Amino acid sequence: MRAGRPLVWLALVLSALAAAGARAQDDAIDVGRRIFLEGRNASGEPIRALFGQQSTPIAGAAVACGNCHGADGRGRPEGGVVPPDITWEDLTKPYGHVRAAGRRHGPYDERSFARAITESIDPAGQRIDGAMPRFSLSVSEIEALTQYLKRLSQLHDPGVADSALVLGTILPDRGPAVEVGTAMRAMLHAYIGDINERGGVHGRRVELEVVPDFETAAERFTRRPVFALVSPYGVGREPELARFAQERRLDVIAPFTLSVGREPSLQTFYLYAGVADLARVLLDYAGRQGDLKAQRLAAFVDEPDAGVADALQAECKRRRCAGLEVLPARSAAEPGAVARLAHSSVGAVIFAGSDRELAALIGMADRLGWRPAIYAPGAAAARAMFAAPAAFKDLLYVAFPTRGDLQSGSPAAQAFEKLRQGRGLDASHAAAQGFAYAAMSITLEALRRAGRDVSRERFAHAVEGLYRFDAGPTPPVSYGPGRRVGALGGYVVAVDPQRGFRPVSDWIGLEPL
Numbered sequence: 001m002r003a004g005r006p007l008v009w010l011a012l013v014l015s016a017l018a019a020a021g022a023r024a025q026d027d028a029i030d031v032g033r034r035i036f037l038e039g040r041n042a043s044g045e046p047i048r049a050l051f052g053q054q055s056t057p058i059a060g061a062a063v064a065c066g067n068c069h070g071a072d073g074r075g076r077p078e079g080g081v082v083p084p085d086i087t088w089e090d091l092t093k094p095y096g097h098v099r100a101a102g103r104r105h106g107p108y109d110e111r112s113f114a115r116a117i118t119e120s121i122d123p124a125g126q127r128i129d130g131a132m133p134r135f136s137l138s139v140s141e142i143e144a145l146t147q148y149l150k151r152l153s154q155l156h157d158p159g160v161a162d163s164a165l166v167l168g169t170i171l172p173d174r175g176p177a178v179e180v181g182t183a184m185r186a187m188l189h190a191y192i193g194d195i196n197e198r199g200g201v202h203g204r205r206v207e208l209e210v211v212p213d214f215e216t217a218a219e220r221f222t223r224r225p226v227f228a229l230v231s232p233y234g235v236g237r238e239p240e241l242a243r244f245a246q247e248r249r250l251d252v253i254a255p256f257t258l259s260v261g262r263e264p265s266l267q268t269f270y271l272y273a274g275v276a277d278l279a280r281v282l283l284d285y286a287g288r289q290g291d292l293k294a295q296r297l298a299a300f301v302d303e304p305d306a307g308v309a310d311a312l313q314a315e316c317k318r319r320r321c322a323g324l325e326v327l328p329a330r331s332a333a334e335p336g337a338v339a340r341l342a343h344s345s346v347g348a349v350i351f352a353g354s355d356r357e358l359a360a361l362i363g364m365a366d367r368l369g370w371r372p373a374i375y376a377p378g379a380a381a382a383r384a385m386f387a388a389p390a391a392f393k394d395l396l397y398v399a400f401p402t403r404g405d406l407q408s409g410s411p412a413a414q415a416f417e418k419l420r421q422g423r424g425l426d427a428s429h430a431a432a433q434g435f436a437y438a439a440m441s442i443t444l445e446a447l448r449r450a451g452r453d454v455s456r457e458r459f460a461h462a463v464e465g466l467y468r469f470d471a472g473p474t475p476p477v478s479y480g481p482g483r484r485v486g487a488l489g490g491y492v493v494a495v496d497p498q499r500g501f502r503p504v505s506d507w508i509g510l511e512p513l
């Protein structure tokens with residue numbers, strides 16, 4: 001057995017060498033990933049490239065390969081000169097390719113690939129279109145990029161493993177919203193349990209990581225990455241939610257919030273309309289009452305809230321309003337401004353300010369004997385309407401993104417009801433449950449459509465493809481490349497002073513602006 005010893009040593013040395021080799025390869029893939037996705041090299045500096053016939057220098061994220069070819073490298077179907085599939089399997093197909101303008105070439109190898117990205121010459125020696133930049137990369141960087149492309153089609157996005165896909169949500173477990181949080185959590189778990197009993201999605205179990213707040217989320221989702229956020233509670237914390245998602249490249253499906261953020265992030269898909277779109281719902285309703293073409297219109301908006309003013313102006317132009325004047329909400333409490341509107345025969349007011357400001361406006365209007373119709377997007381100023389003098393009966397309207405009661409009748413609404421009863425979920429929080437159900441069914445449908453090969457990019461694309469999708473006890477939802485509100489529209493109710501709300505419209509759907 002004397003010969004055994006050296007063999008054991010040799011085996012150990014070999015396996016150590018193999019491990020070191022594997023580590024080096026992992027490092028290379030990591031460098032390749034940074035170049036591909038972030039446009040940065042190993043030391044974190046932006047990579048440089050020349051662009052177009054003018055050889056314009058550009059650097060960094062703008063020339064990250066994934067930006068044009070897609071984070072999964074599979075190319076993008078839209079556009080003129082199309083960034084093709086650049087996964088290694090595709091580049092090296094034995095029969096080669098026919099590209100834009102009939103340019104033909106054979107399969108790529110390491111050398112011709114290096115030439116393509118540094119000199120824009122394809123394997124047949126022809127010039128590649130100027131829409132593809134020419135890169136200055138070192139030999140080892142090109143090597144790393146090549147390694148990455150070879151592995152790309154087997155790499156999963158965070159939160160995706162071979163047998164499971166992890167979703168995340170943030171729901172309060174204390175404070176005033178604890179009941180909503182609890183009801184939503186129970187619904188999400190029930191729905192996911194149901195899906196997993198039927199085999200999951202594309203052979204993967206769906207798992208849910210629930211955390212109570214952003215602080216815990218930051219820590220937990222770093223340890224256990226999630227694929228997307230579903231139905232997080234964002235009321236009053238919209239900007240924080242948007243930032244959280246953006247930093248982690250997380251899509252957010254239907255955050256529970258009362259407003260679409262001021263700068264809606266493209267990573268967030270909302271279920272219901274925010275203030276700006278509700279203001280458009282009110283214009284639609286006012287138009288049906290004949291209030292737009294004949295009467296002059298004034299709108300009071302919170303000053304920084306450009307979204308509402310822009311939406312109203314665009315909608316008014318489309319509807320050919322007789323005239324729209326936009327004022328800052330605080331001028332609703334200025335006697336001079338109010339008297340001027342009263343005397344210039346303004347017949348309708350869209351009011352997107354605070355309760356206090358509306359109370360001041362109504363008080364002054366009443367003293368002046370001015371009786372405009374007042375339309376408020378959302379319930380922010382509803383108290384002032386309740387407290388209005390009786391003379392304002394039939395003149396006060398509020399738009400809501402959803403009615404308190406749930407939509408019923410559609411197959412998804414029935415499935416929701418069945419699940420809720422089957423799992424014995426508390427009936428007093430049906431609205432919160434309905435919301436969570438819709439968020440989850442949008443998510444699951446998009447996961448199904450994205451396929452087994454799901455990536456965040458494909459997922460977002462699949463959500464954008466939903467058109468009049470029956471998501472549960474809600475109006476049907478549609479999204480699109482620039483559309484982030486699913487149930488785009490709302491209901492109008494009249495406020496009878498001292499009495500209550502009275503529904504005056506069915507669902508009013510809007511066209512995207």
Ligand code: HEC
Binds near residue numbers: 086100116128131135
């Ligand atoms: C600004 C957008 C853009 C960026 C950034 C970009 N590409 Fe391209 N790429 C294109 C377009 C467009 C084409 C198609 C050109 C054509 O068909 O003539 C292309 C073509 C290619 C081709 C195939 C050429 C052929 O023979 O048809 C390869 C390989 C390629 N790109 C690799 C890369 C790599 C690797 C990176 C990152 C280092 C990268 N690209 C970054 C837009 C881009």
